[in-house]
Amino acid sequence: MSAMTASVPGAVAIVATLDTKAKEAEYLSDVIRGCGRDTMLIDVGTTKTEPWAGGSTQPGRVASPAELLQQIAATTRPRIADLHAAGSISAIIGVAGGKGSGLFGEVVADLPYGFPKLLISSARPALLAELAAKNDIMLYPTLVDLFGVNGFTSRILENAGRAIAAMHYMPPPVHRTKIVALTAFGVTTPAVSRCVARLADAGIESIVFPANGAGGGKMEALVAAGEFDAVLDLTTTELADEVVGGTASAGPDRLKAAGSRPVPxxxxxxxVDMVNFGPPSSVPEHFKGRHFYSHTPYTTLMRTTPFENELIGRLTAKRLSQAKGPCLVLWPANGVSDYDREGGIFRDAVADAAWLSAVKRDLPASIECRELDCHINDPEFADTAVAWIVSQLQGKADANAHV
Structure with missing residues (x-):
């Protein structure tokens, strides 16, 4: 294909193991250049020495494949970040099998949210799902293995090349509206919906994350990257899954990023009254006899016990104790989810109170725990939460004018 004059500043970086994917990478480069974009090949191959593949092991010892991949990632990741910072690249695409796909996920990890990242991959679906949970990588599964360019892979490479050629990074504006991150679950939707509306009344934008494990983890990463001005972490159910062993844990970094930035x-x-599992057959045997509810045919919820809620409260307080910025814990005395209300299937005031007691006992005196005589989905709860957020972002004198 004939190259055209590049109309978008910054090249498209092509990440590939050129010892095994050189033909695919070269074909991809031709497609992208034919669309008017410059390209930059970045070789992350493991069987030959390249400037991008560095690192060493102990003298006299040959690195294992896993160690070599870690070394390549450790060398390549900061250099790609430097290329972005210098404006040398404005999009990135990878073409890889299993090992290369995992490596691609590592080397693009420092690129900002919204920077175009596209991966053409023959890796197993489970690995692709893991990548999707960690970054905003666009995935293009090949369905066939990558062994050169043929009638099948050429179609994929052509489409992917044209797609990435049409993308380039648009950095956020210097002067923008304030943005608040929120967490939501189906059983807290009324509260979140009212928070979003009230924040909008105050001229504040809301970005809502599903508290399903991947959502909370992604929120933490974006908060750490400085994408948000405040966090309204209304739905901390992922901590229940972390403590009890459900399927929606966001991992050990949940509830840490905002305090480390710090942002309000x-x-x-x-x-926090529920732990998530898949269909009933997926629930571990040792939970037999517990209180369950089938939220959907694919989601089984288990009611937390007073002991478990105490552990969740202690973990909450422990992580919040490290916060360097403004922090408020807001407690709804009449229930923490749609299922945990008077007459609801998960209503257990004793179990809920165990969370509150643990938080109040272990929380530093510098952090307020405010109790409200309402349900979490009552308008009063959302209005109180938003009023505090607005007071932090716009000044207490302005808060009453907006909420």
């Missing part, structure tokens, strides 16, 4: 954060016990 409001914490509520949304849906």
């Amino acid at each position: 954060q409001l914490i509520a016990p949304g849906a």
Whole structure:
């Protein structure tokens, strides 16, 4: 294909193991250049020495494949970040099998949210799902293995090349509206919906994350990257899964990023009355006899016990104790989810109170725990939460004018 004059500043970086994917990478480069974009090949191959593949092991010892991949990632990741910072690249695409796909996920990890990242991959679906949970990588599964360019792979490479050629990074504006991150679950939707509306009344934008494990983890990463001005962490149910062993844990970094930035954060016990599993057959045997509810045919919820809620409360307080910025814990005395209300299937005031007692006992005196005589989905709860967030972002004198 004939190259055209590049109309978009910054090249498209092509990441590939050129010892095994050189033909695919070269074909991809031709497609992208034919669309008017410059390209930059970045070789992350493991069987030959390249400037991008560095690192060494102990003298006299040959690195294992896993160690070599870690070395390549450790060398390549900061250099790609430097290329972005210098404006040398404005999009990135990878073409890889299993090992290369995991490596691609590592080397693009420092690129900002919204920077175009596209991966053409023959890796197993489970690995691609892991990548999707960690970054905003666009995935193009090949369905066939990558062994050169043929009638099948050429179609994929052509489409992917044209797609990435049409993308380039648009950095956020220097002067923008304030943005608040929120967490939501189906059983806290009324509260979140009202928070979003009230924040909009105050001229503040809301970005909502599903508290399903991947959502909370992604929120933490974006908060750490400086994408948000405040966090309204209304739904901390992922901590229940972390403590009890459900399927929606966001991992050990949940509830840490806002405090380390620091940005104002409001914490509520949304849906800590439940632990998530898949269909009933997926529930571990040792939970037999517990209180369950089939939220959908594919989601089984288990009610937390007073002991478990105490552990969740202690973990909440422990992580919040490290916060360097403004922090408020807001407690709804009449229930923490749609299922945990008077007459609801998960209503257990004793179990809920165990969370509150643990938080109040272990929380530093510098962090307020405010109790409200309402349900989490009552308008009063959302209005109080938003009023505090607005007071932190716009000044207490302005808060009453907006909420």
